Amino acid sequence: MKINEFQIFKYGPIKNFSVSKLKGFNLFWGKNETGKSLIVEALVKFLVKKSGIFNLIDRVDHQPEGYLNLILDDRKELKIPEQKDKFRQLAGIEDNEYRDFFIIRNSDLELGRQKDIDQKKEEQKEIVLGVTDKLTGLKSEKINSLCNQLREQGRLTPGGGLRNVSGEKLKERYQQAVELLPKISDIFNKIKCQGLDDIDQQWMQSNIRFKDIKGKLQIIRDLKKRLQFNKGNESLTALKENLLKLEELKLISEDKEEKWLKMNYKLESMLQQKEDLQKQKQQLDDELSEVKNKFSSAEDKLNKLTLLKKKLDQELKFDILHYQDQLKDFSAKHSLFAALILIGSSSLILLLISMLGSILTRQLIFYILIMILLPICLFISIVVVNRKFKQSKLNKKLSDIIIQANRLDIKGDDLDQVNSQIEQFEQQFSQINNEYQKLEGLEEIKQKELNQLTQGKLPELEEKICDCKTNIQQIKTTSKVDNFDEYTRLVQQKHNCEELIEKNISLLDSIFQKPFNNLEENIKYWETEIVKLESYSEIYPEQSYSRNEEISCENQVIQQQQNIDELKKMINELDGDFRQIETEVNQILQPSSLxxxxxxxxxxxEQQVKNFIEDIDQRRKDTLLIINILEKIDKQEREKISRLFEDESKVFKYFSEITNELYTGLSFNPDSMELQIYQGDEVFSPQQLSGGAYDQLYFSIRLAFGELLMKSKPGFFILDDPFIKSDQERLNRQFDLLLKIVEMGWQVLYFTCKSEIRQMVESRFDQNKCRSVEIIN
Structure with a gap:
């Protein structure tokens, strides 16, 4: 089956492109962006139903217009797209097989489209399994599908464990069932240990006892209400009476009592102060009179002494000072006078000697000495006479001073005694003067104190006393009480009323509570409550209320209630356990409403949960047993796949030829579904090969598997620059291989933009079997 001719128009930028009479090797050569890839894409869309499985360039999102003619082995022609279904039926090639073996796009010789390595390996396994199943009649895919269906039905993972499926969650339910059995066992143990088998009977008996005790407690509480009525009524009556009394005493207050008492104390204190101040005034008057008398006497003495002192200062003291100055000056010249006396005595003796010598010897020296010594003696004599005169004058002045002092009552026989008497006089004068000054100041102080007392303290105290009496009178007037004792009695009476009111309120509060802040509202409330209790006033007259008995009953009620609560708690816990088990078992045994x-x-x-676990375990065991049998069968069949990659296989033959026998062997591992390449003692995976060898391996696989898929009948390959990773040497060998498959009857449509490829093809290929078509924009 070969392509004879095709025409493409109105496909993207391709307006019209056609070629006919295609040969064994057809080279489509053109520069980049001339439409080579679009031509390949159009051919793909002509041949397959679902072009989406190809990595197309997706420039054009619609089907190409045109046709593609095929020549079958019996020389019949098929025209696509008119006879596309018949073509697919005759060829027996699936879309993915075109993609994986016959059409190589974008220099991608590797099997599979996934980019992730692990995903690509998985995809390659599926491709190889699909081809080998188709070629050998094996059912590996169906076995795998059947194993997967068994795992799906058994809700098993590939490893054999249970798995959760959305909505069903078998693994989770199974685990919950396994965990639920110990919980159920624990509940049974709990029931046995706590003796809960007869818990319903215990509950009934406890409730009967509880009702009996509550009935007795109700009678006691009725008696308590009777007591509350009697006490409440009595307290409320007393409260109202005391409130009336308190209203009468509303003008009486402890504050005013305390104020009156303070005023009394204050008044007594001020009156005592007044009396003390009056005594103090009398004492100050007496002291001032005495000070004035002493001051008058001192003043007389001072005046006399002042006159005497004035005379002393003006007369006697001046003369004494003048005498003392002269005496001092006279005494200061005494040493000089003594020296002159000595000199004069010596000069006189020498003069007498000289005069005697002049008389006796009549020598000149004696006359000279007489002439010198005589003036000296005369001078000294004058000085001596003058000094005696001054001394006589001083003596006379001293005598006058003593006489004058005696006239002034200054007694003394000499100047020292006179000065001593003058000093004593001055001391006496100073003493009397100081006493005078002191008395003058004392008089002033006493007068000042007396003024403060008479003009300040006493008037102020009188005013305060008046105010105090006024305040006391106001209290008397407002309270209409004349004496403090009576007022104190009324205050005590009011205090007693308040205490009784407080006591009654407290008692009423303890009986009925005090819901309002206002007393009047509380009284109305208490009256209402007492009316409510009036029906209890005469019940059970032969019985009396006992607080101890009430407490005892209350304790019994509490204890019995605790017993009931404990039983209820145990029942609730057990019921909670039952509800928990109920919830969990209904989650496990879906759908269920146990x-x-x-x-x-x-x-x-418990039994249903055990059955559920046993059922799942048995089903899992059976499923795993069947899967194990199928996997053993699949393993045995997969071993046949390795024959497709043996050393004598076409895959290795093509790969060895392309690589110039660089690699020595090729095998396929049926367990891991992976290829292994041998180079001497070294073993490589496809991913460990160089880029060129990797492409050459998968090109060899494509050629061999394509030939096998065509059942040894020649077909066609569409190649889009598949060898761009190969060096020149390997490129030559690859084209030699293409030449050989062309000679074997295969057809190759080779698209390239490489001029060196064009030159190689034109130089190596027989022109009768080769056609070169240039693609131009």
Whole structure:
């Protein structure tokens, strides 16, 4: 089956492109963007139904117009698209087989379209299995499909475990069932340990006892209400009476009592202060009079002494000072005078000696000495006489001073005694003067104190006393009470009323509570409550209320209630366990509406859960057994696939020829569904080959599988630059291989933009079997 001719028009930028009488090898050559890929894409759309499985360039989203003529092995012609269905029936080639083996796009020689390595391996396995099933009659795909269906029905994973399916979730339900059995067992143990088998009977007996005790407690509480009525009525009556009394005493208050008491204390204190101040005034008057007398006497003495002192200062003291100055000056010249006396005595003696010598010897020296010494003696004599005169004058002045001092009552025989008397006089004068000054200041102080007392303190105190009496009178007037004791009695009476009111309110509050802040509203409320209790006033007259008995009954009620609560809690817990089991078992046994209200129900549920687990285990066991048998069959059949890749196979023959026998062997692992390439002792996976060898391996697989799919009848390959990764040497071998398959009757449509490919084809191929078509825009 070969392509004889085709025509394409109105397909994207291609207006009209046709070629006829195609040969064994047909080279379509053109530069980039001349429409080569669009021609390949149009041919793909002519041949297949679903072009979406190809990695097309998707420039044009509609079907090409035109036709494609095919010549069958019996020389009959088929025209596509008119006879497309007949062509597909005769050829027996699926769309994906065209994609995987006969049409190579975008230099992609590798099987599969996935980019992820793991996904690509899986896709390659599916391609190989599909081809081998078709060629050998194996049912690997059906076996795999059947195993998958069994796993799906058994809800199993590839590893044999249970899996969850949306909505069914068998794995989760199975796990819940396994976990539920111990829970049910725990509940049975709990029932046994806690003795819950007769819990309903315990519940009934506890409720009967509870009702009896509550009835007794109700009688006690009725007696309590009777007591509350009696006490409440009595307290309310007393409260109203005391409120009336309190109203009468509303003008009486402890504050005013305290104020009156303070005023009394204050008044007494101020009156005492007044009396003390009056005594103090009298004492100040006496003291001032005494000070004035002393001051008058001191003043007389001072005046006399002042006159005497004035005379002393003006007369006697001046003379004394003048005498002392002269005496001092006279005494200061005493040493000089003594020296002059010594000199004069010496000069006189020498003068006498000189005079005697002059008389006796009449020598000149003695006359000279007489002339010198005589003036000296005369001078000294004058000085001595003058000094004696001054001394006599001083003595006379001293005598006058003593006489004058005696006249002034300054007694003394010499100047020292006179000065001593003058000093004593001055001390006496100073003492009297100080006493005078002191008395003058004391008089002033006493007068000032007396003025403060008479003009300040006493008037102020009188005013305060008046105010205090006024305040007391106001309290008397407002309260209409004349004395403090009576007022104190009324205050105590009011206090007693308030205490009784408070006591009654507290008692009424303890009986009926106090719901309002206002007393009047509370009284109305209490009156209403007492009316409500009036019906209890005469019940059970032979019985009396006992608080201890009420407490005892209340404790019994509480204890019995606790017993009931405990039983209820246990029942609720058990019921909660039952509800939990009920919920979980209905989730497990879908669809189901089981109920768990008793131990018998729980036993039935336990058995159903066990049956559910056993059923799943058995079904899983049976499913795995069948899958295991099928997988063994599949493994045995898959071993036959390896024959397609043996050393004598066409795949290895083509691969060895292309690679110039670089690789020594090729095998296929049926377990992993992976190819293995041998180079001596080394083993490679396809991914470990170089890019060129990788493409050459898969090109060899495409050629061999394509030939097998065509059942050894020649067909056609459409190649779009598949060898661009090959070097020149391998490229030559690849074209030699293409030449051989052409000679075997195969047809090749080779699209390229490489001029060197065109030159190689024209130089290597027989022109009778080769045709070169240039594609021009």
């Amino acid at each position: 109920v768990c209200n008793s131990i018998e129900d729980l036993k039935a549920i």
